[in-house]
Amino acid sequence: MKNLLSLFVVAMMSPACHAQDLHLNDREYFERQGVNVLVFSNNFNGGFNDEKNSGIEIIHHGVRTVQGGAVRLNNTPEQWDLVPKTISRKVNREQGSIEVVTRYDDYDFDSRIVVTAKGKAVEIAVWLDKPVPAKLAGEAGFNIEFLPSQYWLKTYSVDGRLGRLPRYATSLTVTRPNGEKPRQFKGFKTYDDRGTDRFVDPLPIETGHQITLATDQPERMVTVSSDAELKLYDGRILAQNGWYVLRSVLPANKTGKVLSWTVEPHAIPGWIREPNIGFSQVGYTPDQPKVAVIELDKNDTPKATASLMRINADGTTQQAFSGAISNWGPYYKYNYVKFDFSSVRQPGVYYIQYGNTRTNDFLIDAHVYDKITDATTDVWVPIHMNHMYVNEGYRTWHGEPFKEGYLQAPESDHFDLHRQGPTTDTKYKPLELIPGLNVGGFFDAGDFDIETGSNINVVQNFIRTWELFKPQRDETFVSQQQRYVDLHRPDGVPDILQFIEHGTLNLVAQAEQIGHMASTLSNSVLDNYHHLGDAASITDGLHYDPTLKPYEVSADGKRSGTPDDMWAFTTRSPRLDQQAATMFAAASHALKGYNDDLAARALTQSKRLKQEADELMNKIAADSQEQADFSWLGAGSQGDMATNLQLYGATGEKQYLKNFESQIWKALDRNVSFTMQTALDAVPYMNESYKKKLRPYVEKFAAYIKSFDQQNPYGVPIGLGNWAGVNMVLNFGIAVNYAHIYFPDIVSKDEVYRVSNWLYGCHPYHNYSFVAVVGAARPKQVFYGNNRADFSFIPGNVAPGLLFRQPDHFENYDDWPFLWGQNEGTIAGNTQYIIFGSSFKNIVTQH
Numbered sequence: 001m002k003n004l005l006s007l008f009v010v011a012m013m014s015p016a017c018h019a020q021d022l023h024l025n026d027r028e029y030f031e032r033q034g035v036n037v038l039v040f041s042n043n044f045n046g047g048f049n050d051e052k053n054s055g056i057e058i059i060h061h062g063v064r065t066v067q068g069g070a071v072r073l074n075n076t077p078e079q080w081d082l083v084p085k086t087i088s089r090k091v092n093r094e095q096g097s098i099e100v101v102t103r104y105d106d107y108d109f110d111s112r113i114v115v116t117a118k119g120k121a122v123e124i125a126v127w128l129d130k131p132v133p134a135k136l137a138g139e140a141g142f143n144i145e146f147l148p149s150q151y152w153l154k155t156y157s158v159d160g161r162l163g164r165l166p167r168y169a170t171s172l173t174v175t176r177p178n179g180e181k182p183r184q185f186k187g188f189k190t191y192d193d194r195g196t197d198r199f200v201d202p203l204p205i206e207t208g209h210q211i212t213l214a215t216d217q218p219e220r221m222v223t224v225s226s227d228a229e230l231k232l233y234d235g236r237i238l239a240q241n242g243w244y245v246l247r248s249v250l251p252a253n254k255t256g257k258v259l260s261w262t263v264e265p266h267a268i269p270g271w272i273r274e275p276n277i278g279f280s281q282v283g284y285t286p287d288q289p290k291v292a293v294i295e296l297d298k299n300d301t302p303k304a305t306a307s308l309m310r311i312n313a314d315g316t317t318q319q320a321f322s323g324a325i326s327n328w329g330p331y332y333k334y335n336y337v338k339f340d341f342s343s344v345r346q347p348g349v350y351y352i353q354y355g356n357t358r359t360n361d362f363l364i365d366a367h368v369y370d371k372i373t374d375a376t377t378d379v380w381v382p383i384h385m386n387h388m389y390v391n392e393g394y395r396t397w398h399g400e401p402f403k404e405g406y407l408q409a410p411e412s413d414h415f416d417l418h419r420q421g422p423t424t425d426t427k428y429k430p431l432e433l434i435p436g437l438n439v440g441g442f443f444d445a446g447d448f449d450i451e452t453g454s455n456i457n458v459v460q461n462f463i464r465t466w467e468l469f470k471p472q473r474d475e476t477f478v479s480q481q482q483r484y485v486d487l488h489r490p491d492g493v494p495d496i497l498q499f500i501e502h503g504t505l506n507l508v509a510q511a512e513q514i515g516h517m518a519s520t521l522s523n524s525v526l527d528n529y530h531h532l533g534d535a536a537s538i539t540d541g542l543h544y545d546p547t548l549k550p551y552e553v554s555a556d557g558k559r560s561g562t563p564d565d566m567w568a569f570t571t572r573s574p575r576l577d578q579q580a581a582t583m584f585a586a587a588s589h590a591l592k593g594y595n596d597d598l599a600a601r602a603l604t605q606s607k608r609l610k611q612e613a614d615e616l617m618n619k620i621a622a623d624s625q626e627q628a629d630f631s632w633l634g635a636g637s638q639g640d641m642a643t644n645l646q647l648y649g650a651t652g653e654k655q656y657l658k659n660f661e662s663q664i665w666k667a668l669d670r671n672v673s674f675t676m677q678t679a680l681d682a683v684p685y686m687n688e689s690y691k692k693k694l695r696p697y698v699e700k701f702a703a704y705i706k707s708f709d710q711q712n713p714y715g716v717p718i719g720l721g722n723w724a725g726v727n728m729v730l731n732f733g734i735a736v737n738y739a740h741i742y743f744p745d746i747v748s749k750d751e752v753y754r755v756s757n758w759l760y761g762c763h764p765y766h767n768y769s770f771v772a773v774v775g776a777a778r779p780k781q782v783f784y785g786n787n788r789a790d791f792s793f794i795p796g797n798v799a800p801g802l803l804f805r806q807p808d809h810f811e812n813y814d815d816w817p818f819l820w821g822q823n824e825g826t827i828a829g830n831t832q833y834i835i836f837g838s839s840f841k842n843i844v845t846q847h
């Protein structure tokens with residue numbers, strides 16, 4: 001009877017089981033309900049190398065928990081370790097397989113990976129036409145990486161032995177001679193070996209032939225088996241952004257099929273992803289449109305209605321509204337429906353109920369947006385002030401960084417994509433101290449360098465905010481004399497003015513000391529570029545003295561033999577000098593009456609740099625061959641128009657306005673959406689006939705705004721690049737705000753909420769606010785700030801947001817901060833957010 005019954009069950013189940021096998025779908029990845037196996041849909045990138053976004057990847061019940069499947073040269077590869085280049089990728093539909101040839105140019109080493117669907121598992125095989133090069137024998141292996149935040153504290157079994165994946169890396173290591181380490185990108189070294197000439201190599205946590213990870217959690221369970229030895233490592237031993245790595249070393253002196261793994265990700269039968277109900281976590285004003293966008297699994301059936309529930313003052317709840325669900329349709333791999341509850345205007349605390357899914361609560365109130373920029377201006381920006389000690393209450397964010405100043409960079413090809421040409425373009429010799437640069441300026445982002453272009457943008461963004469909205473907010477104490485910043489301590493000066501001053505101080509010092517703008521002030525060694533901790537401890541604060549031995553300090557305690565001093569990259573760019581000249585003119589205007597000395601210095605540098613840059617650019621333009629070489633300078637781009645407008649604003653000289661007017665209409669005819677912001681920026685300086693002439697273009701822009709309703713369910717421009725699109729979304733939002741301010745009859749007030757909705761929670765993947773912001777019920781928890789190793793955030797940060805992974809996956813981790821493309825906040829982006837937020841508040845705040 002028992003046998004008969006099981007036979008019956010098998011017979012009944014088998015068609016369904018077959019349907020649940022992995023199959024190669026139209027988007028060229030392996031799929032079954034709950035499991036996607038991607039094979040080099042995303043390639044490793046040569047520039048920033050291992051970004052934990054490439055190779056063989058698994059999206060497991062909606063979360064990309066596995067990536068990095070490839071032949072690698074290290075037990076636990078780091079960001080600057082070599083990555084394989086993809087030579088070819090072939091999809092073989094008949095065999096249900098994907099074949100990828102990859103290559104390491106540095107070692108003339110090719111390998112072929114063939115991934116084939118076999119029932120609920122895939123076979124991953126590595127093929128070699130030539131044996132592993134002798135230098136890589138024992139080092140080259142097949143690796144795959146598991147996301148720590150989804151696997152830590154989960155149980156595993158290896159050949160029947162049990163264990164639990166560690167919350168923090170504490171596994172064993174050995175050191176080996178540097179000569180045995182495979183070369184890192186361009187010969188850089190990620191580590192400071194403290195003079196030992198040895199590198200650290202992690203030892204495996206476990207070794208065996210069959211391993212199951214997350215035996216205690218069906219959504220994450222994966223079994224891997226192989227005749228080869230499988231080793232499990234913890235990549236966080238070497239770098240906090242490392243993942244758990246499973247690895248088999250490739251055998252030496254063998255060709256053909258040298259390795260085979262069977263990988264079976266467990267799938268929960270009939271799994272359907274929970275609906276993601278996108279709404280504004282900051283809340284809504286009573287009169288604004290209120291539309292939740294609900295992201296649904298393609299196997300889900302939309303409900304007919306949803307409800308808005310009110311939480312009463314006595315804690316009881318009642319239905320405030322019930323309405324029909326409307327269909328938007330498919331966008332990449334999910335389906336989208338909408339729930340419009342605009343008719344609810346009564347202030348209160350609410351949540352959305354859709355089927356069994358209940359959102360967290362949010363406010364409807366006239367004042368929900370009042371504080372949206374406060375955390376950014378009061379906390380995020382001052383923490384990023386360089387060359388200052390920054391204190392907040394009992395906490396020191398950082399001491400005073402880079403007390404030893406900056407050295408002239410020698411000719412070099414830099415790890416953060418900077419370059420110092422063969423000449424310095426300055427009076428300084430390579431590695432000579434350039435005096436006076438360690439003042440003012442803002443940290444770039446999650447790193448601590450001064451990107452000059454970004455700092456110019458920052459000062460311009462602050463000036464724009466100041467000139468238009470004159471925010472008097474004073475919550476920051478800034479003493480340039482004490483080199484001390486104290487958060488939440490008013491000092492009688494509007495903070496925005498102090499931020500303009502702080503940015504200008506560094507940029508004027510560059511112009512005065514170097515003679516033109518540096519491209520960047522950045523780290524000289526890679527091992528302190530990836531610094532996580534107090535910025536004041538990146539360098540030792542002592543002048544580098546090559547006559548001392550490394551780590552030796554001079555008798556007077558002022559010099560050291562450690563080459564950790566920062567460098568100034570000084571190759572001259574007349575285009576950058578022009579940008580600086582414009583910014584200096586505007587800064588001079590803003591600082592007059594507050595810091596007259598700095599205002600005068602800025603104006604002097606503005607005039608000199610403009611004249612010299614114009615001469616250099618003309619010289620370049622005169623030689624067409626050279627012009628081609630210098631095309632990267634961007635001469636003739638629309639920046640010139642904006643420059644003339646800014647110069648007019650700063651000086652009041654009519655010639656600039658004339659130059660602006662001679663270009664703006666042609667530029668608008670060429671591309672309305674790209675030019676609209678500049679055209680709107682001019683409105684305060686122009687007469688009624690300008691506004692009249694601009695009207696038809698604003699009408700076109702209004703149609704462009706509406707066009708996003710057809711492009712995606714969220715109604716904003718969504719970027720698909722390697723850095724998620726928050727800057728694009730903010731630019732769009734600022735232009736929409738200004739268009740509404742000057743042309744309310746063409747661009748209605750309803751349009752300005754598109755970008756706030758997106759930022760504060762109405763977007764794919766999850767519904768958390770991308771801004772670590774005051775007022776949001778559920779902001780993101782982790783960001784790629786300089787405190788990312790603590791799985792934390794710096795208040796007021798704006799995340800880039802939704803990172804697109806080919807061919808159809810949007811992602812924003814909220815438990816793993818380390819992917820900069822989705823979680824890093826930049827100084828230019830966050831000050832752009834201040835303009836967006838200030839203009840938005842100006843429109844929606846009800847007085």
Ligand SMILES: [Ca+2]
Pocket residue numbers: 416444445447448449451
């Ligand atoms: Ca940087």
Ligand SMILES: [Ca+2]
Pocket residue numbers: 474475476477478490491492493494495498
């Ligand atoms: Ca202040």
Ligand SMILES: [Ca+2]
Pocket residue numbers: 404539540541542543544560562563564565
């Ligand atoms: Ca030093």
